[in-house]
Amino acid sequence: MKKFFTVIGGMGSLATESYVHLLNEKTPTKKDQDYLDYILVNHSTVPDRTAHILDHSKPSFLPPLAEDIKQQSLLKPEFMVIICNTAHYYYKELQAVTDIPIIHMPHMAISVMKKKYPQAKRIGLIATKGTIADHVYENEIKDAGFEYSLGDQAVQDEVESLIYDDIKVKGEVDAPKFHKILKTMHDKFNCDVIVLGCTELSLAQEKAPDHPYKVIDGQEVIVDKSIEFGEKIRRGEKIDFDKIY
Incomplete structure (x- = not known):
């Protein structure tokens, strides 16, 4: 197979399944051959990302993901995506092991948010404790020029319960x-837009989109970009990955 991309997933598997479902659903197709060519790596045994970020004595997820990327690089995909926001804690280290571009999901999400909601003042971020602790989204939001809120401990407890108790466990x-x-986040913390900084929250948005709030879903953004880039490489177009943001 030529002119394809690689999806590094399995963190968790239901969130990755949501990505694949949205990818296939949103790709313009009239026949089987219109779907995109990609390889899915569903590496479900990658150690817990949040546990390691909060306590570096816990097993690191960097070595297995680096090995995945090295293996996939031998197949020469045009680009890669990592379907886990928290894993971007080691984005620089992962990109350093390959010449294949890895699309930075949090950076791409906030770039799209800035274009879509330029009048927004205050951005809410909901995510795992690991993503909150690694400041990846927080720094992207600040660099884009927005105020932000992380809610409070009660919100964080609800977010963690939704991600782990409901989606990952049940x-x-x-x-x-x-x-x-x-x-x-909207009423109490005055957030104009709420960023879903976890792919399990992306699954929640897919399954329960019937609400009035403005959200930016990193996974949906990366789905759209996967389609955009996938169709371009199929047509033989060159993509300047240094300027995609």
Whole structure:
């Protein structure tokens, strides 16, 4: 296979399944051959990202992801995407092991947000404790010139419960809990736009989109960009990955 891209997923598998579903659903198709060519690596045994970020004595997710990227680089994909926001904690180290461009999901998400909602004043961020602790999204939001809010401990507890108790453990989305979190960020913390900084939250958005709040979903952004870039490489167009943001 030529002119394809690689998806590094499995963190978690339901979130990766959501990415693939959206990718196939949103790709313009009339026949089988219109779908995009890609390789999916569903590496579900990668150590917990949040646990390692909060306590570096816990197993690191860097070595297995670096090995995945090295293996995939031998196949020469045109680009790669990592379907886990928290894993971007080691983005620089992962990009350093390959010449293949790895699309930076948080950076891409905030770049799209800035273009879509230029009048927004205050941005809410909901994510795992690991993503909050690694400041990847926080720094992107600040660099884009926005005020931001992380909510409070009660919000964080609800977010963690939705991600871990409901989605990762039970395999289901608690729609009322998700909507309550968004409402709290909007009403109590005055957030114009809420960034979903975890792919499990992306799954929640896919399954429970019936709410009035403005959100930026990093996974949906990377789906759109995967389609855009995938179709370009199929047509033989060159992509300047240094200027895509």
